[in-house]
Amino acid sequence: MNSASFWDRSAAKYAKAPIPNEQVYEQKLVKTREYLNPHSKVLELGCGTGTTALNHAPYANHIDAWDISPKMLEIARRKQVQQHISNVSFHCGEANSIALPEQEYDLAMAHSVLHLIEDKEANLRAMYASLKPGGVLVSSTACLGNKMNWLKLIAKPMKWLGFWPSVYFFTSTQLEAAITRAGFTIEYSWLPPKAIAHFFIARKPH
Numbered sequence: 001m002n003s004a005s006f007w008d009r010s011a012a013k014y015a016k017a018p019i020p021n022e023q024v025y026e027q028k029l030v031k032t033r034e035y036l037n038p039h040s041k042v043l044e045l046g047c048g049t050g051t052t053a054l055n056h057a058p059y060a061n062h063i064d065a066w067d068i069s070p071k072m073l074e075i076a077r078r079k080q081v082q083q084h085i086s087n088v089s090f091h092c093g094e095a096n097s098i099a100l101p102e103q104e105y106d107l108a109m110a111h112s113v114l115h116l117i118e119d120k121e122a123n124l125r126a127m128y129a130s131l132k133p134g135g136v137l138v139s140s141t142a143c144l145g146n147k148m149n150w151l152k153l154i155a156k157p158m159k160w161l162g163f164w165p166s167v168y169f170f171t172s173t174q175l176e177a178a179i180t181r182a183g184f185t186i187e188y189s190w191l192p193p194k195a196i197a198h199f200f201i202a203r204k205p206h
């Protein structure tokens with residue numbers, strides 16, 4: 001089963017699941033908004049059902065939000081209509097296969113997705129290229145290598161059984177190094193207590 005069909009199958013359940021830690025999620029939204037203004041052009045990869053893009057929409061000029069799963073996007077577009085939001089465009093595509101415009105965006109987001117992409121380094125380079133000089137990357141990513149390497153033992157059978165997608169293991173330190181290798185300078189780093197997802201904000205130099 002490929003990634004798109006896994007996420008298509010999971011979409012309805014994912015949409016109904018509560019946000020794991022509302023307070024932490026809210027803090028990440030607030031922090032991200034320090035980097036947004038009414039002129040901001042924003043890119044999001046792996047947007048899922050659009051929750052974060054729709055949350056940020058009132059604080060930006062326009063958001064291009066991409067996901068590999070048509071079903072996730074169907075839900076996102078439904079929510080967009082319900083919320084009367086017109087400045088988000090949802091697109092279908094695999095994160096490393098999209099022809100992103102160069103130096104187009106002020107802010108690029110990738111939340112809970114870099115650990116699902118086989119070549120995250122290529123993806124970080126693509127986001128870097130799509131940002132204007134001085135633009136920022138905002139990423140909240142499961143760093144399963146920090147404490148959950150034991151999950152590697154079950155990752156293959158879980159994928160084979162169709163319960164999990166492909167999942168890639170790295171630590172916070174390894175992710176930070178990958179972000180830096182792509183050319184960014186880390187500006188903000190936050191691993192909330194007991195959390196798996198490390199939140200980074202990193203800037204493309206001017």
Ligand SMILES: C[S@@+](CC[C@H](N)C(=O)[O-])C[C@H]1O[C@@H](n2cnc3c(N)ncnc32)[C@H](O)[C@@H]1O
Nearest residue numbers: 007046047048067068069094095111112113116
């Ligand atoms: C765990 S969900 C996160 C969704 C959303 N960013 C959030 O934080 O709620 C992962 C999302 O990434 C998408 N995805 C997985 N692999 C992808 C890829 N290679 N390219 C684009 N999207 C991908 C899935 O379809 C799914 O919607």
